[in-house]
Amino acid sequence: MPSPFPGMDPYFEGVAWGTLHVQFIAQIARMLVPQLRPKYYVETGERFVTVMPGDDPLDLKITAGKATDLYPDVAVVRDGTGPNAGSASDIVPAPIQMMTIVTESVPQYWVEIHDSRDRELVTAIEFLSPTNKRGEGRREYLERRRKIMSGDVNLMEIDLLRGGQRVPMAGTLPSAAYFVFLTRARRRPLSEVWPIGLGQKLPVVPIPLLSGDADAALDLQAGFSRIYDECGLDMAVDYRSRPSIPLSEEHQHWVNECLKAAGKLKP
Numbered sequence: 001m002p003s004p005f006p007g008m009d010p011y012f013e014g015v016a017w018g019t020l021h022v023q024f025i026a027q028i029a030r031m032l033v034p035q036l037r038p039k040y041y042v043e044t045g046e047r048f049v050t051v052m053p054g055d056d057p058l059d060l061k062i063t064a065g066k067a068t069d070l071y072p073d074v075a076v077v078r079d080g081t082g083p084n085a086g087s088a089s090d091i092v093p094a095p096i097q098m099m100t101i102v103t104e105s106v107p108q109y110w111v112e113i114h115d116s117r118d119r120e121l122v123t124a125i126e127f128l129s130p131t132n133k134r135g136e137g138r139r140e141y142l143e144r145r146r147k148i149m150s151g152d153v154n155l156m157e158i159d160l161l162r163g164g165q166r167v168p169m170a171g172t173l174p175s176a177a178y179f180v181f182l183t184r185a186r187r188r189p190l191s192e193v194w195p196i197g198l199g200q201k202l203p204v205v206p207i208p209l210l211s212g213d214a215d216a217a218l219d220l221q222a223g224f225s226r227i228y229d230e231c232g233l234d235m236a237v238d239y240r241s242r243p244s245i246p247l248s249e250e251h252q253h254w255v256n257e258c259l260k261a262a263g264k265l266k267p
Helices: 017-036 135-149 220-230 249-261
Strands: 040-051 061-064 104-115 121-127 154-159 178-183 192-196 204-207 216-219
Touching (some): 017 040, 178 204, 204 220
Antiparallel strands (some): 178 192
16 A cells, blocks of 8 residues: 655654654665675664653653663652551541553664674664654754764764754755755765655665765665555554644645545545
C-alpha cells in the first residue's frame, strides 16, 4: 500500500513518530550496507530519553546507553521504636485517590558508518526526534552534536519534523517543512542544506566517507516508501482525522486532496 503523499507523511509527526523513527533508521542502515562493504561497516546506536507521558519533552534527562535513574526526595525507613510510634488503629485513610504520572524511557536511534580497518567512526547520521528539538533534550543533543563536530566525523541530520527548533545555523534558513543538513569534517563550518517542502519528494543525499572515496547515495524517498509499504505503516495512523501536528488551512486542503485521491478520505 503506497503512501498517499509524494514525500513525507505529516501524520507521522505525532503519536506514530516512534514507529517511523525505528523503522526508518533500520532501513537507512540496510540501504547503505551494500554500497559500503567491505571497506566500511554500518551499525545503529541507541540512547534513552526520560519523558513524562503526554507532555512536550521540555524537561528531559538523557544518557548514552541507559535511562537515567530517578530517586525519591524522601526515603521511608522501617523503625518500630520510639515514643511516638503509632498503631494500626491510628492510621487515617487517604481521603483522595489519584493517578500519578510515571516517567517513560523513549529510545533514540542513529546510524554510524565505521572504517572496517581502523574501526574509527567516519560518518554519523542523526534522525531527529521531538526530544532533540525542545528543552533539555535539545541541549543534550546539541552537546552530542558539538562533540561530533569537534572531531573528524561527518554529520548528517535528517529533520522530518515541522515542530521544534532547527539545528543552529549562522544565517536564516528558508521557509520549508523539513530539512536535511550535512556537515563534512573537512569543510566545516560550511554546511550543505536541503530544504524540503510539504509536497516535495524526499531527496537523494550524499553520504561522505573517508578522503579519496566517493560519496555513497542515500535515497530518502525510496527508504520511506519501502518501510511504509512493507511495514504496513498505513495502519499506524488515522487518516480520517487531521494530523496531530496542525497544518495551515492551505496545507490541510492539500492533504485532504491527496487522501481523497488515494481513497483514504471520502470525496
